[in-house]
Amino acid sequence: MRYVIFGKTGLKVSELGFGGIPLIRLNDELAVKVLRRAYEKGVTLYDTANMYLDSEEKIGKAFSDMRDKVVIASKSIRRDAAGMAEHIEKSLRRLKTDYIDLYQLHQVSEEKDWNAIMAPGGAMEALLEARDKGKIRYIGVTSHSLVMALKLVKTDLFSTIQFPFNFIEIAAKEELHKIAKERHLGILAMKPFAGGMIDNAAIAFKFLRQHADVIPIPGFDSVEAVDQVASFYQSENAVTPCDIDIMDRYRTELGKQFCRRCEYCQPCPNGVLITPAMGYRVIALRMSPDVAVKFSSVVMESVLKCDRCGVCLEKCPYNLPIPDMLNTHYDLYKQHRQGLPTR
Ligand code: SF4
Ligand code: SF4
Structure with missing residues (x-):
């Protein structure tokens, strides 16, 4: 030290x-x-x-x-x-x-x-x-x-x-x-x-x-x-160069806008489990789509309760467009649930 x-x-x-x-x-x-x-x-x-x-x-x-x-x-x-x-x-x-x-x-x-x-x-x-x-x-x-x-x-x-x-x-x-x-x-x-x-x-x-x-x-x-x-x-x-490759892979996986899991946006008045739902894409990448679906079904089904009230938007310190991002994660979950090929 x-x-x-x-x-x-x-x-x-x-x-x-x-x-x-x-x-x-x-x-x-x-x-x-x-x-x-x-x-x-x-x-x-x-x-x-x-x-x-x-x-x-x-x-x-x-x-x-x-x-x-x-x-x-x-x-x-x-x-x-x-x-x-x-x-x-x-x-x-x-x-x-x-x-x-x-x-x-x-x-x-x-x-x-x-x-x-x-x-x-x-x-x-x-x-x-x-x-x-x-x-x-x-x-x-x-x-x-x-x-x-x-x-x-x-x-x-x-x-x-x-x-x-x-x-x-x-x-x-x-x-x-x-x-x-x-x-x-x-x-x-x-x-x-x-x-x-x-x-x-x-x-x-x-x-x-x-x-x-x-x-x-x-x-x-x-x-x-x-x-x-x-x-x-x-x-x-x-x-090492190998570490740099791994870091680049993380950056690509997460993209520019991602949830830091700070939980400042919670609780959602409608019961949407925002933080875990925002992590769906990464979970699916790290596990497999079928395991992710099984593991995340309760969380992802809660996204359907979002009525776009905007309460979470005011609380997110990173100004993430939370309802839009939740929809994207939900669409991916739905594709995985139906066994459809994903992008
Ligand atoms: S916009 Fe949706 S997720 Fe955000 S607080 Fe309102 S209902 Fe909950
Ligand atoms: S406040 Fe924003 S960054 Fe923090 S958990 Fe909620 S969505 Fe993620």
């Missing part, structure tokens, strides 16, 4: 971080075990969020007796000062600490959010006050929109930016990472597996490790998963 300077925070952190979402699936004992294992393997940066249910509490349980050995990042979705101040206090309590290294504005992907944050009485006021009082050390931001992320890094208000990055979603590489580095921001890479679309961990991390200043924060839900990913960081592990 190498250690890098985390942008203008000046903090020294491991080149691999830990994403806190999967902790919510684990009981306290296992969560603490997994977190401690990550620390033993050299991971010193832990990212969580106010909205990840009890993830902060579990990180607090794991590290409150060794607070100075780890760097903790959390975040809040609140856009108003009072709400942000309340969330910071909540995070401090749950994390059992009197300071949080990095506190991020969570998921700033639209202008209206940014305007609310910066307005009088907006969340930025509370963040600055908390920083002045030493409750948080640095302010960061996370986004799913490249346009917004570019705007945010140029404000020079943030010490870090968190944005999706993996060998399929490489849009950030050219412009965002370049500008962030020029302005000395620390860079966190969310979605190292493209929301579950990449099932080859070895190649996913080989790719990410080529980008030394970009710190991936995969989620871990077992000691074995920690051991596996940490093993990729124990030796030099160069990308």
Whole structure:
């Protein structure tokens, strides 16, 4: 494991971080075990969020007796000062600490959010006050929109930016990472597996490790998963021409528009199982059409309940045309079900 300077925070952190979402699936004992294992393997940066249910509490349980050995990042979705101040206090309590290294504005992907944050009485006021009082050390931001992320890094208000990055979603590489580095921001890479679309961990991390200043924060839900990913960081592990071919195949399979399985669009008021249905094409490619039909029938039949109400469209951070995409997946499923040849 190498250690890098985390942008203008000046903090020294491991080149691999830990994403806190999967902790919510684990009981306290296992969560603490997994977190401690990550620390033993050299991971010193832990990212969580106010909205990840009890993830902060579990990180607090794991590290409150060794607070100075780890760097903790959390975040809040609140856009108003009072709400942000309340969330910071909540995070401090749950994390059992009197300071949080990095506190991020969570998921700033639209202008209206940014305007609310910066307005009088907006969340930025509370963040600055908390920083002045030493409750948080640095302010960061996370986004799913490249346009917004570019705007945010140029404000020079943030010490870090968190944005999706993996060998399929490489849009950030050219412009965002370049500008962030020029302005000395620390860079966190969310979605190292493209929301579950990449099932080859070895190649996913080989790719990410080529980008030394970009710190991936995969989620871990077992000691074995920690051991596996940490093993990729124990030796030099160069990308080979064969790896490049495999990455190209993934990109071709998924196309330009694909669902990252973030589940922000759910629940659908009509009961459409959006996320699994959006993965049908890839499942059919990786399995066989007949197995995919058998495996996905409940999910795919739920697509028929879509009345194009548009509720999901407003919630998808990637602006995917969800009802149209669901129809395409359903048509493919129907062809497979009828045993028809597909394109
Ligand atoms: S557009 Fe369809 S899938 Fe989206 S929320 Fe409405 S009914 Fe559900
Ligand atoms: S459709 Fe959009 S919001 Fe829903 S899971 Fe996929 S990427 Fe996320």
